[in-house]
Amino acid sequence: MTENIPIWRIKYLPKSLDEVCGRSKVKNRLKEYIKSENFPHLLLLGSEGIGKKTIAKLFCQEFLGSFYEPNFKIVYADVPLTSEERAKARSEAHYSTSKIGRLAGKTITTPAFIHVKIKPFVSIKAMGDVPFKILIVKNFETLGSNQQGFRRLMESFGSNCRMILISHNTSGIIDPIKSRCQLIMVPPVDIEEFKIMIATIAKNENLTIDNETIEHLYKITKGKIAKAIDLLQITSISDNNVKIDNLYENSMVFQNNLIRSLLLMTFKGQFHKARELSRKIQSNYKYSVQDLFLLLYNELSKLPLSTYSLSLLINMIADADFRAIDGRDSDIQISSLLSKLCYYSEFL
Amino acid sequence: MSESVLNKMPWVEKYRPKSMSEMALPSAKLKGHKIELAEELRKFIKTFFREKRAINQKNQSIKSFNRLHGEKEQKKLFKLSQDRVAILLEGPPGVGKTSIVYALANDLNLDVIETNASDVRTKKSLESKLTETVKTRGIMDYLTQSKDKIILIDEIDGLYGVADKGAVPTILTIIDTTQFPIIMCSNEYKQSLQPLYNKIHKLEINPLSSDETLRIIKQILKKEKITNVQEGIINSIIEKNHGDLRGMINDLQGISQGSIGKLNSELINSLHRDSTEEIFMVIRDLFEEVSTLKQAKVLTNKSDVDYNFLYKWVNENIPSFIKLNSELVVAYENLSIADQIFGRIQKNQYWSTLPYFYDLFAGGVTLAQKSKRDNHGFKKVSFPRYRSTGMFSLTANERLVVEKINKKYEISEIEAIQDFLPFLRVLSGTSRKQLKLVSDWLELDATEKKILKSDSEK
Numbered sequence A: 001m002t003e004n005i006p007i008w009r010i011k012y013l014p015k016s017l018d019e020v021c022g023r024s025k026v027k028n029r030l031k032e033y034i035k036s037e038n039f040p041h042l043l044l045l046g047s048e049g050i051g052k053k054t055i056a057k058l059f060c061q062e063f064l065g066s067f068y069e070p071n072f073k074i075v076y077a078d079v080p081l082t083s084e085e086r087a088k089a090r091s092e093a094h095y096s097t098s099k100i101g102r103l104a105g106k107t108i109t110t111p112a113f114i115h116v117k118i119k120p121f122v123s124i125k126a127m128g129d130v131p132f133k134i135l136i137v138k139n140f141e142t143l144g145s146n147q148q149g150f151r152r153l154m155e156s157f158g159s160n161c162r163m164i165l166i167s168h169n170t171s172g173i174i175d176p177i178k179s180r181c182q183l184i185m186v187p188p189v190d191i192e193e194f195k196i197m198i199a200t201i202a203k204n205e206n207l208t209i210d211n212e213t214i215e216h217l218y219k220i221t222k223g224k225i226a227k228a229i230d231l232l233q234i235t236s237i238s239d240n241n242v243k244i245d246n247l248y249e250n251s252m253v254f255q256n257n258l259i260r261s262l263l264l265m266t267f268k269g270q271f272h273k274a275r276e277l278s279r280k281i282q283s284n285y286k287y288s289v290q291d292l293f294l295l296l297y298n299e300l301s302k303l304p305l306s307t308y309s310l311s312l313l314i315n316m317i318a319d320a321d322f323r324a325i326d327g328r329d330s331d332i333q334i335s336s337l338l339s340k341l342c343y344y345s346e347f348l
Numbered sequence B: 001m002s003e004s005v006l007n008k009m010p011w012v013e014k015y016r017p018k019s020m021s022e023m024a025l026p027s028a029k030l031k032g033h034k035i036e037l038a039e040e041l042r043k044f045i046k047t048f049f050r051e052k053r054a055i056n057q058k059n060q061s062i063k064s065f066n067r068l069h070g071e072k073e074q075k076k077l078f079k080l081s082q083d084r085v086a087i088l089l090e091g092p093p094g095v096g097k098t099s100i101v102y103a104l105a106n107d108l109n110l111d112v113i114e115t116n117a118s119d120v121r122t123k124k125s126l127e128s129k130l131t132e133t134v135k136t137r138g139i140m141d142y143l144t145q146s147k148d149k150i151i152l153i154d155e156i157d158g159l160y161g162v163a164d165k166g167a168v169p170t171i172l173t174i175i176d177t178t179q180f181p182i183i184m185c186s187n188e189y190k191q192s193l194q195p196l197y198n199k200i201h202k203l204e205i206n207p208l209s210s211d212e213t214l215r216i217i218k219q220i221l222k223k224e225k226i227t228n229v230q231e232g233i234i235n236s237i238i239e240k241n242h243g244d245l246r247g248m249i250n251d252l253q254g255i256s257q258g259s260i261g262k263l264n265s266e267l268i269n270s271l272h273r274d275s276t277e278e279i280f281m282v283i284r285d286l287f288e289e290v291s292t293l294k295q296a297k298v299l300t301n302k303s304d305v306d307y308n309f310l311y312k313w314v315n316e317n318i319p320s321f322i323k324l325n326s327e328l329v330v331a332y333e334n335l336s337i338a339d340q341i342f343g344r345i346q347k348n349q350y351w352s353t354l355p356y357f358y359d360l361f362a363g364g365v366t367l368a369q370k371s372k373r374d375n376h377g378f379k380k381v382s383f384p385r386y387r388s389t390g391m392f393s394l395t396a397n398e399r400l401v402v403e404k405i406n407k408k409y410e411i412s413e414i415e416a417i418q419d420f421l422p423f424l425r426v427l428s429g430t431s432r433k434q435l436k437l438v439s440d441w442l443e444l445d446a447t448e449k450k451i452l453k454s455d456s457e458k
C-alpha cells in the first residue's frame, strides 16, 4: 500500500471480490455471472452493515471492467431529493401528446425520484464493450409506493440496464418487484473469516489482540465489518495491545448514548432539558421523527425494565409515532411523548 | 404634532431618526467585506435612478422601432440587472434597518412605500399593494410632479408565504417590473429566500456598538429632561439588549415613566420585548390570565395572530409556564390532538373540526394548570426557534464535506451524517495529529474541517 490512509475502514476496503471476507457462496454465484457475461436483475438481501453494497460494487467493477465508470451508477433510495431536483422534476413534467383516449391532454408525471435519479441513467445506451450497464439502488424498501414505478422500467430498459436492488428485508418490497429479480441472501461474515480478517489488520498495524477479544469485537458489532474496524482503530489509539475492557469502553462512545441520556433525563422528569437535547440530537444527526422514535424504542428495550413497564412505554412511543403521521408539527408530538415519559416514569 | 400626542407616543417612534445625521450608524458587511452602510445605500438608490432613466430612454426608442417593424425584426428591451434594482438589509432587530430607509428617503427627498409582515398577509395583497404601484408612474405622478419613491419590503422573513416560497416569485416579478428601487429588510437567513440571495446583494448589519447606543440614549434622556437615571442602570440596559437600540429605548421609557422609586436592575431585567409584541401578550395572557375555555376562545379569536403560528408558540412556551409534570402531560395531550386535527384539516379539508383545534391548543393547554398559578417572577416568552423540517437536508458546508468524502469513499449522504462523520469526530478528537491526518487525507479546507470538531461545539 503506497498511500497511507488514516481511516482504517477505508484502508482495508477489499479491492476485489476475492478480497471480500467470507461469503464464498455469494461470491461464487457472482463470479459465474461474470464468466457468462450475463445476469438477471438482482435483489440482494441481508442485514444492515454487513457489506452488501461493497460486494455489489466490486461485482460491478469486475463485470464491467474498463467500462465501469460510464456504465455504473449507485442511487440511495432513502436520500430525499434536494429542492433543486424536485423543481427540475416539476418543470419537466410534460403533457401527453396523444389526442384521444384516457391520457389526452393530461399532464404525465413520473414520480420525481424516478424521473431525476433513475430514468436518465437507464435510458441512455450502454457505452463500450459491455452487454449492458448496471444500476444499484440501495435501501430499495424505503421507496414505498415509488417501487411501482420500477416495474415498467425494469422491463422496458432491462436489456440496456440491469438493476441490483439492495434491501434489509423482503417484507418491504412489493411482489411484482420480487418476481422480476433473482433473490440473493447475503449472510453476515462468519466468525472464523472475521477472525482472519481482524488478525491480518492487527498484524499490519502492529497490534496485539487475542482470540477472545476478537470474538467480543464480533459480538459487540454484530458482524458489521466497518463498525468493527472503526472500533478496533479507536481502541488501538490509546494502546497497541487491544483489550476487551478498552473495547467496551470505546464502544459506548459509538452507541448512541445521547439517546440514552435523553431517556434518563425523562426518567428524572426533566422535561425542558430533555426537549432541548432531543432537538439537538435531531438537528445534528438529521434524524427524522420516525428515526428518533425508533432509536428511543431500541434504547428502551435495552433497559432493565419489567415487561409491564416496557409495554406501557412502547405503547406511548407507538402512539406518538402514529400521531406524528397525522400531525403537522412533529416537534409537538415529540414534546408530547417526552412529557408522557417524564410523568409516567415516576410510577414505574 | 401637539405636545400631548408626543407625550403619549412610544419613545421609539418619537425618536425615530428623521435624517441620517440623527442615526447611530451600525457597521455592516457585504460579502464579508466591511462597508460604509449609509454610503452604500445612497449609492444604490442614486445609481438606480440614473440607470433606470437611461434604460427607459433607450427602451422608448426600441419600442417605437418595434411598433414599426415585423415580428422577426423585433428588438429586445433592455433590463437592469436585479442586483441594481433591489438590495437586502439583514440584521438583528432594533439596529435601525427600517429607520435607515426612512432617514435616507427623507434626506434624498423621496417617498417610502412600505409593506411589512404585519400589514401584508397574503400573496394576493402583496401583489395588489405593490405590483400596480411599482409598474408605472401614475398619471397623477406626472401631473403633480410628485416625488420619486423607494419601495421598502420590511420584515421579509415574516412575510406570509415566505415559508412556502409563495411570496418569493412575486417579489422577483416585482423586481423585474419596478420603476423604483427596492430595499428589503430581514432579521435572519431563510432557506426559502435563497432564490433572492442568489440575485441581489445582501448587506449584513451588525448590532450597534455600546458607544454609539450610549450616545443616542444620552440624547434622549437630555430631551426628556431626565437626570436621575444612574450610569449603572443605563449600562445594564445596554448590556442586556445586545445592541438592540429599540429594546434599550423601550426599557428606558419603561423605567423612566414607572415609579422611579422601584428603579432597580431586577425591574429592568423583567422588561422584555420582541418585535412580535402582540403574540407575546397573547401567550402571556393565555397562560397567566385565562381561567375558562370561553376566555381562551375570546382571546385567540380577538388576536389577529395567525393560528398557524399561535399553536407553535404555545408549544414552545408550555415549559416556561407549566412546571408540574402531571400538568405538562395533560397540556401536551391536548396540544398533540390539536396538531393531529390540524393535520387532518390540511390534508382532507375537514374544516368543520377547526373549533376543536382552537379549544384544544388554547384553552385545553392552558387550563391544564390546576395548581395555583405562580404568577410571581417574570416568565420569559420565547420565539419558536426550533423548526424541524421533517426532511433530510444538508447545510451547504455539510454538503461540501460529503462530496469530498465521496471522492474517496462511496457513501450516501445519510450514512455520512449519521454514521461516518460521528466516527470521524471521535477519531479526530483523539489528537491533533489524527485531526490533521484525517482532514488532510480528505482534503478539507479550514471551514470544512470544522465539521470534525466535536458535537458540543455545534
Ligand SMILES: Nc1ncnc2c1ncn2[C@@H]1O[C@H](COP(=O)(O)OP(=O)(O)O)[C@@H](O)[C@H]1O
Binding pocket: B011, B012, B013, B015, B016, B017, B022, B023, B024, B025, B026, B092, B093, B094, B095, B096, B097, B098, B099, B100, B185, B208, B216, B245, B246, B247, B249
Ligand atoms: N441606528 C439607530 N440610530 C438611532 N435610533 C435607532 C437606531 N436603531 C434603532 N433605533 C431606534 O429603535 C427604533 C426601532 O428601529 P428600527 O429601525 O425599526 O429597527 P429594525 O428595523 O432594525 O428592527 C427606532 O425608532 C429608533 O428609535
Ligand SMILES: [Mg+2]
Binding pocket: B097, B098, B099, B154, B155, B185
Ligand atoms: Mg424593522
